[in-house]
Amino acid sequence: MIAIEKVACYIPQQFESNFDKEDIFLLDRDFIVNKLGVERVSRKFSDEETSDLCLKALERLDQPNLLLKEVDCIVVCTQNPDGNGIPHTSAILHGKLDLPERCACFDISLGCSGYVYALSIVNAFMESNGLKSGLIFTADPYSKIIDPGDRNTVLLFGDAASVTLLREASEHAIAWKAKKFLFATKGKECEALNNRDGRLSMNGRIIFNMAIKDVPIQINELLEATGLRHRDIDLYLFHQGSKYMLDQLARNMNLPKEKVPINLANQGNTVSTSLPLLLEQHMHSPGLRNILLCGFGVGLSWASCLLIRHGE
Amino acid sequence: MTSLKEEVLKIVAREAENAVIKNDEDLDKPLKEIGIDSLDTMSILLKVEEKYRISIPEKEIGPKVTLRMIMAIAGNLIKS
Numbered sequence: 001m002i003a004i005e006k007v008a009c010y011i012p013q014q015f016e017s018n019f020d021k022e023d024i025f026l027l028d029r030d031f032i033v034n035k036l037g038v039e040r041v042s043r044k045f046s047d048e049e050t051s052d053l054c055l056k057a058l059e060r061l062d063q064p065n066l067l068l069k070e071v072d073c074i075v076v077c078t079q080n081p082d083g084n085g086i087p088h089t090s091a092i093l094h095g096k097l098d099l100p101e102r103c104a105c106f107d108i109s110l111g112c113s114g115y116v117y118a119l120s121i122v123n124a125f126m127e128s129n130g131l132k133s134g135l136i137f138t139a140d141p142y143s144k145i146i147d148p149g150d151r152n153t154v155l156l157f158g159d160a161a162s163v164t165l166l167r168e169a170s171e172h173a174i175a176w177k178a179k180k181f182l183f184a185t186k187g188k189e190c191e192a193l194n195n196r197d198g199r200l201s202m203n204g205r206i207i208f209n210m211a212i213k214d215v216p217i218q219i220n221e222l223l224e225a226t227g228l229r230h231r232d233i234d235l236y237l238f239h240q241g242s243k244y245m246l247d248q249l250a251r252n253m254n255l256p257k258e259k260v261p262i263n264l265a266n267q268g269n270t271v272s273t274s275l276p277l278l279l280e281q282h283m284h285s286p287g288l289r290n291i292l293l294c295g296f297g298v299g300l301s302w303a304s305c306l307l308i309r310h311g312e
Numbered sequence: 313m314t315s316l317k318e319e320v321l322k323i324v325a326r327e328a329e330n331a332v333i334k335n336d337e338d339l340d341k342p343l344k345e346i347g348i349d350s351l352d353t354m355s356i357l358l359k360v361e362e363k364y365r366i367s368i369p370e371k372e373i374g375p376k377v378t379l380r381m382i383m384a385i386a387g388n389l390i391k392s
Contacts, residue, residue, distance in 0.1 A: 031349055035349065035351050203370065204350070204351075204354065205354045205357065205370065205373075206370075208351075208354045208355075208358070209354070209358055212355075212358060213358070213362075242351070244351040248355060
């Protein structure tokens with residue numbers, strides 16, 4: 001049984017404060033803290049490529065029993081790859097890590113729903129090919145494409161990367177097994193978040209409507225499919241779009257705030273890394289049995305899955 | 313039956329806690345001037361859309377949109 005053994009993240013320690021932009025964008029402190037929920041956004045250093053962010057996440061994995069030469073596959077989820085996307089960033093990472101030739105590598109082009117997709121794809125890929133050890137990386141440094149004059153995006157998106165170790169679960173070690181995935185796409189509205197001519201542009205209202213209208217439907221379908229009720233879910237880890245969006249989502253679904261963690265304040269919305277950032281923070285908390293993950297954004301694409309704790 | 317105006321004002325009261333509407337003239341002020349920010353606006357529009365099963369086009373909602381304009385747009389969409 002393949003399960004999530006560990007997650008590690010890297011947040012570049014270079015930040016832009018949103019409080020410094022109050023005058024430029026006519027903002028007040030209350031809006032920054034209580035609505036956006038983002039007090040500062042992380043920015044990668046100029047000499048860091050997407051694959052470097054992945055490498056730094058891996059350095060933080062701190063898993064002494066993981067031998068890189070035994071890794072069977074590495075997958076990078078990004079829409080801001082190294083260079084112009086050829087070669088794929090996972091191959092560049094493979095080279096930098098000096099991994100064996102038998103290690104499979106591919107990239108996944110998805111945004112905020114990407115982590116859930118990647119869990120499903122890599123789980124299935126490993127199980128169908130008899131692989132024992134895999135690494136999922138997420139790194140989507142939007143600072144490469146952000147327009148510094150666009151208040152819709154520059155205040156919101158931060159850079160970060162994550163790595164998730166998937167391995168054959170041992171009987172005793174704690175691991176999280178992904179169970180039941182659901183996916184959805186609304187391609188007719190895909191232009192709501194786009195990169196045209198190298199600049200990111202977002203229609204916040206369309207993204208907000210998807211989060212508030214479509215996400216709850218999928219979550220209820222997921223619960224129905226797994227025979228669980230809301231009270232069985234210990235934590236809802238939602239893509240960290242904005243604090244306002246998460247507050248409204250929790251309110252509309254009648255979810256207790258303590259079950260919907262928000263961790264935007266110190267780095268912002270980190271696209272496909274927002275879910276692993278939350279997971280890293282919470283997966284070792286005692287008493288948790290069921291965690292629901294839901295990513296939503298670029299595409300429009302949204303995806304959910306249930307993680308069940310395995311082992312003691 | 314609750315009028316469209318009353319219904320929109322009820323939605324505003326629920327969705328925008330900092331909104332200050334003292335009189336009818338406030339309905340003609342840009343939303344920001346009456347304490348409704350861009351995020352509250354998204355919620356208000358969504359609730360109006362859900363209530364009346366309409367879809368308010370993005371192009372109708374400019375930076376100077378007012379509550380009276382939202383009521384008028386919704387009214388026209390309901391009629392059609």
